[in-house]
Amino acid sequence: MLAPHVGTPGALLPMLHALQETFGCIDESAVPLLADTLNLSRAEVHGVIGFYHDFRRTRPGRHIIKVCRAEACQAVGAESLLDHVRRSLRVDDGGTTADDAFTLQVVYCLGNCALGPAVMIDETLHGRVTPARFDTLAAEQREGAP
Structure with a gap:
């Protein structure tokens, strides 16, 4: 390798x-x-x-959740979404859930500025994510839905 x-x-x-x-x-x-x-x-x-922030020193969870904190996403509620994600997953930035399902990463642009707040779960980008929509997306990942 x-x-x-x-x-x-x-x-x-x-x-x-x-x-x-x-x-x-x-x-x-x-x-x-x-x-x-x-x-x-x-x-x-x-x-x-x-x-380089993409290099990790510890193994991540099965799914990596990236929440954008860039200005465009902040203007449409990214901070409150991020607070919800932290509470919902019970992790801090860079942390992994107790069941190793998710690792939370805070990023500063996902390139989806017109559709903020933006969240990326693994390689799938999601726009206009509300706390309720995040809960649905996370539940789908836990259940193994595509």
Whole structure:
């Protein structure tokens, strides 16, 4: 998984993506391996992982919920929706529910500005999400609906 990237310029990012795609996160034990392989310091590897918000240090829930907090979504109720999502799932930003069903991520644009507030569940984008609609979407995911 990592071998195809060795020797290519900027190999760290594709390696990190490959690790996360395979294992769901970047485990701490991967840092020294990456540093040694790419002749980087561990601090450099940690710096890249920390800089890019999509890299995770712990395994996420089965579903990733992203709630947009960009200005356009805030103007149409994203903050109250986000408060509802936190209460409903009983998690803070970046947290995973006790049953490992959901991980909540707060993002700053999903590119759905005209249809805010926007929420992405896994790879599916939803617009004009109200608290009631969020509850329906989350229930469908828990039940395994498409």
